[in-house]
Every structure is written in C-alpha cells, then in structure tokens.
Amino acid sequence: SQQGEEDPQALSIQEGENATMNCSYKTSINNLQWYRQNSGRGLVHLILIRSNEREKHSGRLRVTLDTSKKSSSLLITASRAADTASYFCAPGAGSYQLTFGKGTKLSVIP
Amino acid sequence: DAGITQSPRHKVTETGTPVTLRCHQTENHRYMYWYRQDPGHGLRLIHYSYGVKDTDKGEVSDGYSVSRSKTEDFLLTLESATSSQTSVYFCAISETGTENSPLHFGNGTRLTVT
Numbered sequence A: 001s002q003q004g005e006e007d008p009q010a011l012s013i014q015e016g017e018n019a020t021m022n023c024s025y026k027t028s029i030n031n032l033q034w035y036r037q038n039s040g041r042g043l044v045h046l047i048l049i050r051s052n053e054r055e056k057h058s059g060r061l062r063v064t065l066d067t068s069k070k071s072s073s074l075l076i077t078a079s080r081a082a083d084t085a086s087y088f089c090a091p092g093a094g095s096y097q098l099t100f101g102k103g104t105k106l107s108v109i110p
Numbered sequence B: 001d002a003g004i005t006q007s008p009r010h011k012v013t014e015t016g017t018p019v020t021l022r023c024h025q026t027e028n029h030r031y032m033y034w035y036r037q038d039p040g041h042g043l044r045l046i047h048y049s050y051g052v053k054d055t056d057k058g059e060v061s062d063g064y065s066v067s068r069s070k071t072e073d074f075l076l077t078l079e080s081a082t083s084s085q086t087s088v089y090f091c092a093i094s095e096t097g098t099e100n101s102p103l104h105f106g107n108g109t110r111l112t113v114t
Helices: none
Strands: A005-007 A010-014 A021-025 A032-036 A043-050 A055-056 A061-067 A069-074 A084-092 A103-108 B003-006 B010-012 B019-025 B031-038 B042-051 B052-059 B064-070 B073-080 B087-094 B110-112
Touching: A005 A084, A010 A021, A010 A043, A021 A032, A021 A084, A021 A103, A032 A055, A032 A061, A043 A055, A043 A061, A043 B031, A069 A084, B010 B019, B019 B031, B019 B087, B019 B110, B031 B064, B031 B073, B042 B064, B042 B073, B073 B087
Parallel strands: A010 A103, B010 B110
Antiparallel strands: A005 A021, A021 A069, A032 A043, A032 A084, A055 A061, A061 A069, A084 A103, B003 B019, B019 B073, B031 B042, B031 B087, B042 B052, B064 B073, B087 B110
C-alpha cells in the first residue's frame, strides 16, 4: 500500500469561499479515495475516482486526478461552517490495505 | 452511519495491564481493520481481517494481537499496555476488501496509558 500526502496541512477560509486541497502519491494507482473526519469522529468516505477518470463531481465536491503528475485535488465550492474537518486522501494500488496521510485541516469561518 | 460500534469509547489504563478493544458491525462485511491515529502520523494500520479466524498484520502491529471468532466482532488486544500505545483507535469495515470498496469507520476509542 502507499500513502498519499495532503497539502496544505491547514487551511482557513471564510464561509462561501472555495477550498482546494491537494494529494500527491508516489507510484501508479488504480483509484484514489477522499475521506472527511469531523472532530472526535471516524473518517467518512466522500468520493472515489478511478485512474481512467480525470474529474468527478458529488454535490459541492469536485475531485480531479492527474496520473501523469501523480496528484489529485479536492475542491469544495461555496464552503459552509459544517465543512470544517480534516480531509484525507487514500491512493489505491492493488492492495486492500488503505493507508492514510496526515490530512488537511480545513477551518471554515462563519 | 454504517453499523459499527466500538467499545469502550474511552479508557484509561496503567502501563503493563492488558487491554481489549472491541469492534462490532451489523453490516455482515467480510473485511475489518484496526487503525491508530496519532498527531503527526496520520492513520496507521495495525491489523486487519479478511474473514473469521483470518487475520494479518499491518504496518504497526508490534505489541498488538487480534481475534475474529465471528463475522461481526473484531477484537484488538494490547497484551501489556505501554505509554506509546496511548492513541485513538479506529475500527473500519469493507464489503469487498478491495481498493474499490470504501472503508466505513467507527467513531473510535480513545485510550490513555498512564
């Protein structure tokens, strides 16, 4: 399994703004997942993008994947205070042992 | 929320004592995982199970053992707790155990070893 690295480590924005966080990984992948973790809770799956997809949408979430750069980005549009959480990426490369990085801590200020 | 219950939610124990954490699922998923989460380290896999009585080690398995005698229960045991095992422990389940199958997490057990 391989670990993704999220960037930035922390991000603070005003409510209504867009939030973008990035994920980089080292080797070829089959897919990549994004998760959210609210304070004191477990991770919640947000979206999965396959290696043959460039972009995927789910509500206010937009995920892109650039396999040539080995990177992915998660965009949250029109952010809300309830989006305050940590966000993690998990590259999938043929193993069912998903590994998580340290995450991006997003703070949305009302 | 997926039907995952971790118990206890909080525990304080002394160095050298045995501790068992329990994960119970009602989803009938075959794959179950134990992770620990520490500041500066993200989530790290301790052990996982791919069926009843079938388990394997993750990246940080030293000092931990697991057992799975029923599909719904996955136990994590610290045979002799150490202060370095102070952490938040998360159980997760997966339907197929492949990278295409999202993980569903419990809400964690906060363990403090004094």
